[in-house]
Amino acid sequence: MIALKSVDLLKVPxxxxxxxxxxxxIYKDFSDIQEQKARALKGLDSRGKHPN
Known part of the structure; x- marks a missing residue:
C-alpha cells in the first residue's frame, strides 16, 4: 500500500x-522486497524447509 502526500500539485515547485x-x-521497491520475503516465509512454513 502506498500513501501519497496530500498537496495541491499545481502550487508546488x-x-x-x-x-x-x-x-x-522507492516504496514500490520496498513492496516488491516485502512480497518476495513473504513468499519465502510461506514456503518455509508449508514445507518445513527453505524453498530453494
Missing part, C-alpha cells in the same frame, strides 16, 4: 514532484 516520484519508486 517541479522538484517536489520529482521527489515524490522518487519516493513512490
Amino acid at each position: 517541479p522538484y517536489i514532484l520529482k521527489e515524490m516520484q522518487k519516493e513512490v519508486e
